[in-house]
Amino acid sequence: MTTQPAQRRAPKTGRFDNSVVKKTVMAVSGIIMILYLLAHMVGNLKAFSGPESFNSYSGWIRTIGEPALPAQTALWIIRLVLLAAVVLHFWAAISLWRQARRARPVPYVTKKRVQQSFASRTVRWGGLILALFIIWHILDLTLGAVNPVGHDSTPYDRLVASFSNIPITLFYVVSMVLLGLHLRHGIFAATQTLGQTNKRRERAVNGLAYLVAGVITVGFLLVPLSVAFGLID
């Protein structure tokens, strides 16, 4: 076969056209979200110390830095950083997804999996479901718009009202399991994308991925399951 000199497209030279740079954006925004999730999980666990502790923690988030900072300043900074991380994570994912679709215009008639994990295979669709979960979650527990007790309630009331409802708890549990899978692959992939894995560290990196994914999943499941089983009311 003779080589074919013409290439289909001229290489793009923008920094953000580079697939590895897109993956780096994905990795860094993912790490920011993981750090937030850890803090969020710790906050949730205050539900075990009773309504006062939970509600005052929620109040504290809105008054961090007072009186030096106006009310909700820290909260809005956190929200804006998170929003930026979500948007960038989503942009990188969609952009790489489209690139992957272009890269295989004709599908295989038969294709077998040799070693890929369930977590790595479901990372894209799992991510989309998580995006929907986040929207519902904010409407439910932050704004109270779709919450049984509405928005004129304390955070603790909304928590108990939401998870006393079995379908809502089930949706939450499924989403948290998907989150765990997403994190299990995502943490390994982020380490690899940032160029920090090698054969020697492979076990440690995979172990860390399982550990963080497990802690976050279990940590987030404790409160809703405790409400559903009547341990918190």
Added chain:
Amino acid sequence: MNLTLRIWRQRDRTKKGKMVTYHVTDVSPDMSFLEMLDVLNEKLILDGDDPVAFDHDCREGICGSCGLMINGIAHGPEQTTVCQLHMRSFSDGDVLDIEPWRAGGFPVVKDLAVDRSAFDRIISAGGFISAPTGTAPEAHSTPVPKKNSDAAFDAATCIGCGACVAACPNGSAMLFTAAKVSHLGLMPQGQPERDSRVLKMVAQQDAEDFGGCSNIGECSAVCPKGISMETISRLNHDLLGALRAGGVPTS
């Protein structure tokens, strides 16, 4: 052994292809997979049919020419090249689906043969050193740590067959590009162009309609030379370093 083969037949890159069923009889378990296809082709030629086109050259597992998707696995059930795969890996009566590598960067030329010149263009973008090397220098003049020389040699075993792209759910050529980048990047001779090399090769890889890596690991699992995912991490590390050092992705 008697086998049923379902083979992708496509006249050229502009035509649509389809799977066609053939039967081969009296296959010896000692035949290589390519010899089995030769037997089929001889029969097709005697019957006045068009033989199945497939790439092959050395048939010793070192040239990287052959490559087929056999029952959904690149290079078939053993982690080797198709020419080194023997029919003893299959059983009598098996039905085998045989397809070409499928990737935007590898257009089908005919049947099972694909155009892999995209790989040549990735290499032309930076997979070389431009210093005239002359004869081999005295070995002690530039010491190379054993660890680096071993890792560079592992990466250099890449034969450019394209199985990594074929197996990747994203159709990414990252393992190939990473092997070439690591091979030179670990050697003292590769240092002067290390930053520009990685930037140019990745830009070319993206331009050739290959996908981005999502660290799934199918590539390494089917690589006939067992090149590790570690090389991809090394490429990522080099690329981020090159961008931090002020490099601009050019081609």
